[in-house]
Amino acid sequence: MQRVGFIIYPGFQIIGLAAATAFEVANLVSDPPVYDVSVRSEAGGTIRGSDAVSVDSVALDDTHFDTLIVLGGTGIPVSSPNLLEYIRTAAESVRRLASICTGAFVLADAGLLDGRRATTHWLMSPELRTRFPAIKVEEDRIFLIDGAIWTSAGMSAGIDLALAMIEKDLGRDIARSVAQKLVLYHRRAGGQSQHSTLLALEPKSDRIQSAMDYARRNLRNTLAVEELAEAAHLSPRQFSRLFRAETGESPAKAIEKLRLEAARLMLEQGRHPIEVIARETGFDDRNRMRRAFLRAYGVPPQDIRRNLAEA
Template sequence: MQRVGFIVYPGFQIIGLAAATAFEIANLVNGEPVYEVSVRSETGETIPGSDAVSVSSAILNDTHFDTLILLGGTDLPRPSHGLLAYVREAHGTVRRLASICTGAFILAEAGLLDGRRATTHWLLAPELKTRFPAIKVEEDRIFLIDGTIWTSAGMSAGIDLALAMIEKDLGREIARSVAQKLVLYHRRAGGQSQHSTLLQLEPKSDRIQTALDYARRNLKKTLSVEKLAEAARLSPRQFSRIFRAETGQSPAKAVEQLRIEAARLMLEQGRHPVDVIARETGFDDRNRMRRAFLRAYGLPPQDIKRRLAET
């Protein structure tokens, strides 16, 4: 039985504990228990969260854990000397030491991220980079694995972290089944961007949203202004004007961003060569896709694929 401990402290954010459900469901999918999950704290008392929720916890003691996960909070954590000492000691005994969101700041303060690649919530990544310059902060990752230390972005990214651990332990099929039972749209790989193109575009009207949904479903096709306007039931001239007013971008630029996002997801999945990905996402050829990736990331697809393989 693998013991998984979630470490909480005053001000932790309750959404981090959603990752515990992934391990619970993995036990059910597997047919027999694999994980023993508990909530731990330095005092072993009822710990108040960042809002209205408090949780009961068991005390951090000499129990051996396979995996320890530090939760994050809406504010930067202020770990006690005792918690930092415990985390440092645990690093030498656990198979995996992980953080969700601002939990990375605890690992950083304990000195365990120096020289390592790490991530956190994109809003606080610059702060992590400034306060701890020895860390190789990658602020646009869902999660990262560097040796025995795992770090994830904020909020729901803790679930992606847990699913990746389950996949490492029990295989891709069980992890996929757990994701389905959690009613997730898809299981995000570690290298995926923390930002969603559709969320960033944030159209205000149903007609522009409909056009973007049409584009996302038909990336392989030629997506002219006329086609998108037809999906939105507007004239091309009206469509272009309203689209730019609502999103701040041209339709062509928005379509390119959707194609880049889809291509990067296919790169993460690692099942197709670059030429196939270029065709399936509407770039037609690898050179056109390469130029788009250089504009978006400053790196060609092959370099990003190589980085993802290291995650």
């Protein structure tokens, strides 16, 4: 059994423990069960979270863990010397040491993120960068892996972190099955932006949401207004008018943003040539994709891939 420990402290954010459920479900779909999950704190006992929820915990001791995950809080955690020493010592023996949200500040206080790439909730990234200039903070990532250190964004990103760990341990099929049982709409890769295009557009009606979901799943298609309108069960004229009223943008501009988001993620994953990425995301050719990247990001796709390789 692989021991997975979640470290909490007064004021921890309860949503971070949702990541523990991913390991729990992995045990249900794998045979035999793989993970032994426990919640730990410095002194043990009942620990009150950020809201009216308290959780029982076991005191930190010399138990060996395969994976230790430090949860975040609503603010920046204040780490005690004993906790920091425990984490420094554990880092020498665990296979993975991770943080969710502002738990990155605990790892940073312990000196374990110096010279590493790391992320946290986008709201707290500037503070992490200011306090710890030796860390290569990348605020627009769902999670990052740098050697044995894993860091994730805030809130629900801890579930994405846990699913990535499960995939690493048990394979993609098990991780996909866990995600389905958690009723996740889709799994997010680590390089995905913390800012979703679909969320930013925020369509209000089910019909426009359905059309955007259809577009995201079919980026290779032309996705003309007629095709999107059919997915929304509206006439093209009704669709265009309602789309702009709900999102403030034209369908063409919104589709380009979805294509850009998908293309950038594929670039960051680094597995496909740019010509393939352009085709898979509906840009058709690399020149059209290049022009879109210059408009949106000010740099061509090659520069984004080169910068990631040098990071």
